[in-house]
Amino acid sequence: MKLDASQSVGPLRPSSPFPFETDPIKKKDETFGDMLKRVVDEANELQITADDQKMKLALGEVQDIHEVMIAMEKAGLALQLTLEIRDRLVTAYETLMRTAM
Amino acid sequence: MLSRLYNSLGYVATKKAIDTAALRQKVISQNVANADTPHYKRSEVNFEDAFRMALEKAPRRLAGYKTDNQHFAINPPSDPRNVGPTIWRENDTFTRSDDNNVDMDVEMAELAKNQLMYDGLLESLSRTFQSMKMAMRRNG
Amino acid sequence: MGTNNLFTSIDTSASGLTAQRLRMDVIAGNIANVDSTRTPEGGPFKRQLVVFASKSDVTFRKFPFLPMKIKTKMDSPGDGVKVLEVMKDPAPPRLRYEPGHPDANEEGYVAYPNVDVVKEMVDMISASRAYEANVTSINAAKGMFSHALSIGK
Numbered sequence: 001m002k003l004d005a006s007q008s009v010g011p012l013r014p015s016s017p018f019p020f021e022t023d024p025i026k027k028k029d030e031t032f033g034d035m036l037k038r039v040v041d042e043a044n045e046l047q048i049t050a051d052d053q054k055m056k057l058a059l060g061e062v063q064d065i066h067e068v069m070i071a072m073e074k075a076g077l078a079l080q081l082t083l084e085i086r087d088r089l090v091t092a093y094e095t096l097m098r099t100a101m
Numbered sequence: 102m103l104s105r106l107y108n109s110l111g112y113v114a115t116k117k118a119i120d121t122a123a124l125r126q127k128v129i130s131q132n133v134a135n136a137d138t139p140h141y142k143r144s145e146v147n148f149e150d151a152f153r154m155a156l157e158k159a160p161r162r163l164a165g166y167k168t169d170n171q172h173f174a175i176n177p178p179s180d181p182r183n184v185g186p187t188i189w190r191e192n193d194t195f196t197r198s199d200d201n202n203v204d205m206d207v208e209m210a211e212l213a214k215n216q217l218m219y220d221g222l223l224e225s226l227s228r229t230f231q232s233m234k235m236a237m238r239r240n241g
Numbered sequence: 242m243g244t245n246n247l248f249t250s251i252d253t254s255a256s257g258l259t260a261q262r263l264r265m266d267v268i269a270g271n272i273a274n275v276d277s278t279r280t281p282e283g284g285p286f287k288r289q290l291v292v293f294a295s296k297s298d299v300t301f302r303k304f305p306f307l308p309m310k311i312k313t314k315m316d317s318p319g320d321g322v323k324v325l326e327v328m329k330d331p332a333p334p335r336l337r338y339e340p341g342h343p344d345a346n347e348e349g350y351v352a353y354p355n356v357d358v359v360k361e362m363v364d365m366i367s368a369s370r371a372y373e374a375n376v377t378s379i380n381a382a383k384g385m386f387s388h389a390l391s392i393g394k
């Protein structure tokens with residue numbers, strides 16, 4: 001087997017049938033602003049899904065309780081991520097403003 | 102951004118296994134409730150075998166192929182992401198005089214195993230979420 | 242065929258509890274009446290038995306001549322069991338030679354109920370165990386449910 005630069009030197013694991021595992025964090029040609037928007041959109045999506053699950057639960061249309069709990073957890077994580085990013089951006093901005101001439 | 106986690110093999114397998122355990126609980130309850138119903142045949146849930154077969158058949162990609170953004174354009178039945186738990190009725194196992202093939206001891210054992218499995222899978226999932234939260238926490 | 246919602250498992254087990262409880266009541270009635278040679282409708286007490294059926298009864302016994310696959314795929318987990326009827330055992334009464342008995346016939350035989358106490362006791366134990374098994378199922382469902390509530394905690 002020829003070794004070349006296109007093969008990453010990472011932890012040994014079988015090649016995955018799940019192509020999404022190799023999704024880059026930042027997509028090609030995406031600006032920072034685009035990425036931020038994408039994060040917010042995803043958080044929004046998950047929040048909508050969680051609300052939907054909560055409504056279904058109240059109406060008795062849910063099949064398994066863990067679906068609702070997982071949806072809420074995912075929404076919560078996404079929200080937390082968004083808030084973290086916002087907080088750090090604000091902090092970075094403030095730091096920048098303090099050092100400006 | 103967290104979709105990388107949610108699409109990973111570990112997460113997907115765990116989530117599907119949880120769905121399977123929940124369904125299995127319902128099927129076992131049905132077997133137990135019908136343990137004395139004439140002509141009733143026990144049902145069981147299959148997922149593990151089907152999922153494993155789908156994983157073995159799925160097309161491979163080179164690890165480290167990082168710049169390609171394609172996803173599966175076709176969704177063949179052996180796509181592991183399409184595999185879910187299915188219910189099967191066992192028609193041919195040994196039956197008693199009322200034509201019923203439920204063995205209460207088997208069902209009770211399956212019930213216990215399933216509950217432990219479900220609890221373990223939930224724990225695994227919870228820890229995944231917990232570590233994401235910790236990773237996001239501000240330090241300092 | 243059936244539904245699949247949040248409490249399907251518990252509903253199913255509850256139907257099992259109800260069915261087995263009814264079965265136990267019927268067995269208790271049989272045992273209590275083991276010597277009842279006289280009933281309002283005439284004749285000795287007739288043993289009663291319960292007939293169970295799955296709630297969404299789509300069994301193949303209605304089509305006994307179709308080839309049977311080893312495993313059949315099902316759409317839903319099913320919703321439990323119901324008591325179709327409480328029927329009287331058609332077996333003939335037991336006859337005992339007791340010429341002095343008020344209910345004796347011309348030949349001096351008394352018709353006693355077609356109840357075998359030993360068989361009823363075995364049945365009772367079976368029903369009791371089945372009842373307990375349904376309780377175990379409900380407890381398992383409750384345990385799993387409350388565990389799911391603490392996902393992420």
